[in-house]
Amino acid sequence: MQGHISGTYVRLLFEWLDEQGMEAEKVLQRPCPELDERVRIPFDDWRAMLERVYRLTNDPVFGLKVGKRITARHLGVLGYVTYSCNTLGEALLRLQRFEDLVHAVNDLHVSFEGELVLLQWGAELGATGQLADQTAQAVLVSYLRQVVGADFNPVYMSFINEKPADIRPYEEFFGCPVHFEAAYTTMAFPAIWLTKPLNKPDPVLRDILDRQAENLLQQLPANDEFITALRQSIHAAIHAATPNLDVVAMRMCCSPRTLQRRLDERGLKFQILLDDARLQLAKRYLSKVSTPLSEVALLLGYAEQSAFNHAFKRWTGVTPKVWREKNAALGATPW
Template sequence: MHRVRAALRGAERLALDTAPLLQRAGISPLLLHDDGARVTPSQFARLVRVLYTATEDEFLGLAPRPSRLGTFAMMCYASIGCAELGGALRRGVRFYGLFPQGPDLDVETVDGTVRYTVHNHFPDDPDHFLSECLVVIWHRLSSWLVGRRIPLLWTEFAYEPPAHHAEYEAMFGCLPRFGAPVTRAAIDARWLRAPVVQDEASLEVLLRRSPTDLLSRRTWDTTVAEQVRHALVRALREGVRLPELGTVAARLAVSPATLRRRLRAEGTSFQSLKDAVRRDIALASLASGHEPIAQLALRLGFSEDTAFHRAFRRWTGTTPGAFRHEGPATATFGWETGRMGDWPERAGTMPEIERFRHTGLC
């Protein structure tokens, strides 16, 4: 209940009636006076959304100046185009640095750790709610970007322990330190090289559910196969040839042998995933009808046109030219014939083709 009262502080400062706001979030106003009362994560997330709208401020009226609705979304769109987490974090910090009296954030690497610091002291936020939210959302957004839960090494806060200090370990997943010079948190610096595996489609889902997913301690663990697939797709999006297993393993901070073993445990292999990505993008490109077949073969890493034609016939039962001129009705897809072996998913359905068509890959 302390955090509910803290979240309402800005609305109260703006002279808004908080009782109907609480009711819209499914929270009884009578609970405000019960220090032992609790609300569910979904109720609290709804309250934050209600407060966004009521205050017209993503900082809930707790900062010297409001952050207009949509600012966080644009920061995410700016950051998601980066290849690695380090670039995404730096771009997010630069984005918020454009706004006067906005959050004064900093990301620096010290002694093998990445330290994310909130330098602001918000005078209208005596509960330090906004500062803590900035740390929470940065950390969980980082985990979402790379599709893996990033453990915090430590957190420290620029104030003395509050009455509810026992909750901080559950909230941040590590023991907190109070009375520090600034509020900040640290992760292992190796995470800076982790590939960003999300795209605009998955970001739109996150934003539709924001802040629920960022406040509910989601882990965003993805399978190793999904991480490999994202790395391969991103390489093609950036106009470079598909990386080999050793390169992808290095980006995922594992050895090639470990990557092979983990993919085998998930019922697939690096070559199968590579073929799946090649096939999906080939189908999407041929369906769009613009890219020359020889150029497509080269972009997909085939040494010659005949090798691409053999692979495409193996995947679909038809040739690239026939597929382009007559459409998918000519194809016999791998999941129908059983030729796909250990592919982890059904690739190449028409919805899948449409998904790749809108990624800018073709």
């Protein structure tokens, strides 16, 4: 499948294996990558490494143990920039913006469910698998415990993957109910945590690292040129108030049938991609409190504000008005 992982992140597995008394380079049959997020490991290679370790250890939850030893250096610039933020909300903004520096596979989506914040990953580029998912979520929760306090626990976790025979190791690690065979891999936690101050804020360093992370992000190769072009065409169609498959196909210089075939080959649904693009744009427009909701609806290609309100509530669980008020109350840049 498409996607890549940073060398800094992959080093976690090498270091854990060495700690267990196993020769990591011999087990994984490759040299340990440099501690540099510019070193890119294809995601399929990462998944193959995890599967090799599973066959060796016969431990279905070793990824939880690997993820527990995460440090800022394993996340490169992203780790240091989040470590320097004032609040968890600021840190998660950086995670959403710069996630591809470390784990460029399926995109992170952030939304609200009542008083909860949901961090969610779908399978737009394909399912990443049980071992990769458990490692990634263990990394995230372990890192959050480092920066905001060891008492951080999600309210619930869910995974796209098939339910394992024993879920107790997951529940013990995450400290919450854990569900499987869900529509999204999700970490849910109380929104009040967004205002939680981090242990070592450094606004000056954060600004420097923000610029460095932005520069690195621009240097990364796209996962899939077709998907990049498709997203650009969808955004253009939205801005022109013509967001439908026929118009997007025309913008991509192909027939609707060809576009649909290429979507089918990747397991993608046009409506899901359109909804995702509209949601991200909606959040951007809603962050500007001076923009009336009726204008936001028009900017997203909706003829009626009521249709926008209905769609936004379906995506996030709240109306655009409530979402805007919640983000304003948090005192941070909205998602």
